[in-house]
Amino acid sequence: MNKSSRHLAIKQIIAQRPIASQEELCDALGKAGFEVTQATLSRDLKELGIARINAPEGPRYVLHHQSEERRLQSVISYEVERIDANEVMVIIRTLPGRAPGVASFIDSLQHRDILGTLAGDDTVLVTPSSTKKIRNVLQYIKDALIARAA
Amino acid sequence: MNKSSRHLAIKQIIAQRPIASQEELCDALGKAGFEVTQATLSRDLKELGIARINAPEGPRYVLHHQSEERRLQSVISYEVERIDANEVMVIIRTLPGRAPGVASFIDSLQHRDILGTLAGDDTVLVTPSSTKKIRNVLQYIKDALIARAA
DNA sequence: ATTTCACTTGCATATTTATACAGTTTAATG
DNA sequence: CATTAAACTGTATAAATATGCAAGTGAAAT
Numbered sequence A, B: 001m002n003k004s005s006r007h008l009a010i011k012q013i014i015a016q017r018p019i020a021s022q023e024e025l026c027d028a029l030g031k032a033g034f035e036v037t038q039a040t041l042s043r044d045l046k047e048l049g050i051a052r053i054n055a056p057e058g059p060r061y062v063l064h065h066q067s068e069e070r071r072l073q074s075v076i077s078y079e080v081e082r083i084d085a086n087e088v089m090v091i092i093r094t095l096p097g098r099a100p101g102v103a104s105f106i107d108s109l110q111h112r113d114i115l116g117t118l119a120g121d122d123t124v125l126v127t128p129s130s131t132k133k134i135r136n137v138l139q140y141i142k143d144a145l146i147a148r149a150a
Numbered sequence C: 001a002t003t004t005c006a007c008t009t010g011c012a013t014a015t016t017t018a019t020a021c022a023g024t025t026t027a028a029t030g
Numbered sequence D: 001c002a003t004t005a006a007a008c009t010g011t012a013t014a015a016a017t018a019t020g021c022a023a024g025t026g027a028a029a030t
Helices: A003-016 A022-031 A038-048 A099-109 A130-147 B003-016 B022-031 B038-048 B063-077 B099-109 B131-147
Strands: A050-055 A058-063 A080-085 A090-094 A114-119 A123-128 B050-055 B058-063 B080-085 B090-096 B114-119 B124-126
Touching: A003 A022, A003 A050, A003 A058, A003 A080, A038 A050, A038 B080, A038 B099, A058 B050, A080 A130, A080 B038, A090 A130, A090 B114, A099 A123, A099 A130, A099 B080, A123 A130, A123 B114, B003 B022, B003 B038, B003 B050, B003 B058, B022 B080, B080 B131, B090 B099, B090 B131, B099 B114, B099 B124, B099 B131, B124 B131
Parallel strands: none
Antiparallel strands: A050 A058, A050 B050, A080 A090, A090 A123, A114 A123, B050 B058, B080 B090, B090 B124, B114 B124
């Protein structure tokens, strides 16, 4: 369980539901198999450009694009916010404007189970060769995008 | 020196130069003629939707656009022409060139059943977390986009 | 194998932020 | 005027976050 995969996990968790404190994030990560302390999370959030906003409904962590955008452009994993799938395709959420770059990268992998990609501004659709391949493709993409982080 | 003029002052100060802590903001406000305590600033920042981001150069307060996003709701409904769905996704037709804005707005709603959106020029594709959620998502989007028409 | 260096992490704690509570002010009402 | 309620703020402190330091790990160099 290395840092970059934990970072992806953090981004996915905070995108999925409101996280109000680092303690809470710590618990959520624990359940996902990442045992870390609050101190580490404080550092992670800083590296990821995640901010704690004070919504009327309570505090919550969110990816803050303004700070995120300044980071190294060449590192794909920093551009990816979330990777998900339904029954028919994989959807990758990226920072604004980064979808084409991420899609192009995936295309270059020339994986047999990937028919093609379609990129908008901050979203990439990945179409599998068959809906039965969805799980494979999802995992493959996660691995591929994380591996480049190191 | 009432609260709203202080709020305006706060927004101006944080826009002009990096403010790293509420103490620092307190000093800056003091020089501008607003004598308040850190406790009050904590409340002010919450009301204004200002977040503390962790830039590599150090922490800093910024207006968080996510809280601004809600103000746009009333405009959105005029840009949407049609909302439909098939078995797999929701399609929104908009006025020419308005799709990215509408997609961005839908993203900001952060609904758990919406994996992502993809915008072209006048068309937005909305991908549900599962095809089983299509009906929910369709209804949700209609409510969110059209209900504001009044 | 040993050394060195860069990177990562936890612990303990300093720093910063949020909030319970009480006091003050303002405005509205009987 | 007296009374009540709501809004605002400061004090004190609770809660949350950031960080100095030391330890651990792994890769590259000698």
